[in-house]
Amino acid sequence: MVLTAAAAAREILVRLHDVMAARTSAQAKLNAVTEIVADGLTSEVASIYLLREGVLELYATHGLDQAAVHVTTLALGEGLVGTIAQNVETLNLDEAAAHPDFAYRPETGEDKFHSFAGVPIIRRERAVGVLAVQHAEPRRYADIEIEALQTVAMVLSELIANAGLVDSAAVATTRTQSTATARVAGFRLVDGMGAGVAVYHQPRIHIEHTVAEDTEAERRRVYTAFDKMRDQIERMQQQAEFGVGGEHDEILEMYKMFAYDEGWSRRINEAIDSGLTAEAAIERVQQRTRMRMREIDDPLLRDRMHDLEDLSNRLIRIVSGRLGTAAQIGLREDSILIAKNLGPAELLEYDRRRLKGVVLEEGSLTAHVTIVARAMGVPVLGRAKDIKRQVAEGDPLLLDVTSETLFVRPTQAMEEAFETKLALSQKRRAAFNALRTEPPVTADGHRVTVMVNAGLRDDVAAVELTGADGIGLFRTEFQFLVSATLPARERQQRLYRDVLDAAGDKPVVFRTVDIGGDKALPYLDHDEAGEEENPAMGWRALRLALEREGLMKAQARALIEAGAGRTLNVMFPMVSEPWEFDEARAIFETQRAWLADRGRKLPNQIRYGAMLEVPALAEVLDLLLPRLDFLSIGTNDLTQFLFAADRAHPKLAVRYDWLSPSILRFLARVTAPARAAGVPLAVCGEMGGRPLEALALIGLGIDRLSITPAAVGPIKAMVRTLDRAAITAAMAGWLADPPADLRGTLTAWAAAAGVELD
Structure with missing residues (x-):
């Protein structure tokens, strides 16, 4: 044909x-x-x-x-x-x-x-x-x-x-009419608690007329709608209440890029050429997008497709002249928003004073809406299956993202328990806030360094808010993950300089980009790696960066230029053997020499470190330690590699225990040579942010932790009630002759010693 x-x-x-x-x-x-x-x-x-x-x-x-x-x-x-x-x-x-x-x-x-x-x-x-x-x-x-x-x-x-x-x-969403209390489980996207009535986002406009009478008239309607939509996004970017700058601003830039995409508007025009109305043409292209989304395995690329779906919904609403969303109608009381998914711009339209939380049927940690919600301070629960079958508009809701739960039509007892937990949470936050200016010193006088992990420009504010000692891990890949194209060197440099400026005299450790594997980027060709059956152990992090030398050179120069006049701390991820560290360091040194030859201002010092995530590196630490300025243990990846247990697999969760004697013995074996070589050793990851696990780490001799900002207060409180010498002696005995339940033994010891764990 x-x-x-x-x-x-x-x-x-x-x-x-x-x-x-x-x-x-x-x-x-x-x-x-x-x-x-x-x-x-x-x-x-x-x-x-x-x-x-x-x-x-x-x-x-x-x-x-x-x-x-x-x-x-x-x-x-x-x-x-x-x-x-x-x-x-x-x-x-x-x-x-x-x-x-x-x-x-x-x-x-x-x-x-x-x-x-x-x-x-x-x-x-x-x-x-x-x-x-x-x-x-x-x-x-x-x-x-x-x-x-x-x-x-x-x-x-x-x-x-x-x-x-x-x-x-x-053709209608069915839901069992019920007044009974229900509990909906989900996935923690943005922490927090909130109470309000259920409000449906309702982004869809249902197309009533599909066949066009006048093709040119339909085309003019679409052109006008595109102009209005682009104006809305421009205004939204200027008026975002959390201010200018940061990854959320870059997200809106990318979102705006979709809005101006000629390919998208061309496909809509082609659909109008086929004889469809403006609304039907937009919906036709949107259906194709949805079908493609079903075939996409990469969650990051799927999240970008959600942005395009958001724009399609917005365009249909404009061209049809109908409001269609709760944001445009306005929230009349404290509300919890219910949606299948949201685009970042749609969330920004809501009144932050009334919006107490969001529950999504889908959603992911890397979705743009999650990043924007975090910047707005709105708690978000994701992956709440069949939410619309269990919740009706106007139902009273209690959202507790910390426990990954939504309570629907709660009883009075539930409401009282929720209010008690909320009050306790606020009281504990106040108590932790009081420790902000207090140093994390053990009861027997040993100083522990407590730093935070970050990945967004805005995260740096957590250093001041929590009283942390600096940023022990800044994940530079986030800028790459939210961008539609490879970030230019100048853009990278601006981010790194802003982070250093915001941190002031406190140190920042930049981890070079950790992409590839399960963090694939749509704008990088991954054909060499093929279809990876186990991306966590695949072509990623330093392995990919050393092969993509241009990518690493650009990042090296951006970091060196940003660190001019200061101390620059650079850490390489997923080092398996010493030669990988040497090659990565050589790329940085070559860029430093290149800039020096051109009279550019340089960092006062560049300190180079490695992340120990691959167990093989422990076997050659004696060769690597003399070349290192510092070493960090990435417990998230390290533990799953040691156990051969995917940390995201629900059936393997019980095997993923940081207080297993095998993990603790491994860490003790790494700690001893690092201490002997005088190389500072830190733990970066969730393990260090849990008071009981952090207690064990201090007992092993690890006194530098880089953790999530929310964990700084609890860790400080634990450290200040701890006798380091006592836990060191106890840990040595337990590792020599492990009890059947080391977690239980450690918990009992902490209770008897008066160590604050909660």
Whole structure:
């Protein structure tokens, strides 16, 4: 078929327009549609299946046995048609019977057909039917034919909804009406607690008219909507209440880049060319995006696609002239926002005084909305499955992200317990805040260094707020992860300089970029690594950076220029062997020499360190220590490598115990040579931020911790009640002859010694 996608769809839509306008029955219209589709795609079969009474019923066909109409049914997930509807996905097969989900229905007479292509008929984000074509000769349908099918499916959605042909439950979100208390579990994205009534974000506008009367008029509507949307984003960036600068500002820059993307506007224009209205054209492109998202394994890339979905929703609302979101209507009381997902700009539209929390069906730690929410100070619970089935608009909610729980329609006892916990949390924060200016010195006079981990420009403020000794780990990769393109050296330099300026006279340890593996970047080609079965142990961190020498040279020069006139601390991640450290250090020294030759101002000193995350490095520490200025142990990766246990796997969680004798013995074996060599040793990671685990680390002789800002207060409180000599002696005995339950033994010892753990 030698036609563009737009021309192919338009040819069919012109004929469909007449069918929809005719005063005939819905059945007659659907029969006519199958004939038009079969003719337009030169296909021998075209069939329409509709979701009725919970099953997919063959409702109209051209090419299959007419006796099968209203007789043949398939359950959701059954056969190719059921699979398309259940997964809301497209199938395009040259040999249908070879697909594992193929189900033969003899009454249809389909045994002579080999090719099969089908698309879901979508209404309000749910499949309410399937449009399928078949052909006797084995062949895959061309992309333009699939796009034409998807466009026809949009028109069919309007037709069948207006005719009332599908289950009402299929086009409305069902929820059991209940006044009973419910508890919804989720995933901690942004810590905090909040109480309020449930408010649905409601970002979707449901398209009522799909076929355009005047293509040029629709195009003008889209152009006007694009202009308004871009103006909104410009104003939003200027008025963000958490101020200018920081990664959230860079996120809005990237978001704005999507809004000005010519490829996106061109695809919408092509959809209008096919004969769709402005709203339907935007929705058509958005559906394609959603289907691509289902095929994307990379969570970071999926998060970027969510930004594009957010923009599509915004554009549809503008072009339709409808408000459509709770933000634009306005929050009337303290509220907890409920949404499938949110774009960063959508969150910024809400009144921070009324917005007490957000609950998402999806969401991730690297999503832009998470970063912006953290900057706004809004607690966020993610991955709350089926939230809309359990929560109605106006339901009273209690959100406790710390315990990863949402309480729906709470009892009075729950409310009292929540208020008590909130008051206690505030009291404890006040107590920890009182320790801000107090040094973390043990009861027997030993000074422990407590630093914070950071990755955002705004995180540096935590040093002053918590009274930490500096930043023991600044993750430089975050700037790379939120950017649509490789950050320019000048942009990197600005970030590093801002961080050093904000830290003042307190040290900052910059870890060079740790990307690759499970932190893949869409703008870097990862073909050399292939499809990684275990990305955590794959082509990432220093391994990737040494191969991508240009990337590391740019970062080295940016760091050296930013550190001019100060001490610069640089740490290399995932060092496995001494030669890797040597090569990385040489890149920095070459850049320092290059800048010196050109008369540039340099750091007063560059201190080089390594992260011990790969257990193999422990076997060659005697070779590496003489070259190091400091050493940091990354307990998160190190522990999963030692246990061969993925720390994200729920079934392996019990094996991932930082107080296992094997872990503690390993750390003791690393600590001894570092102390003998006079090399400062720190622990960076969650282990150091837990009071009981930190107690064990101090007992091993590790007195430098780099932890999350929220953990600084509890760790300081623990340190100031601890006798270091006593725990050192106790740990030596336990490691020599480990008790059956070392965690329990350590907890009992702390209680008897009066060490504050809570």
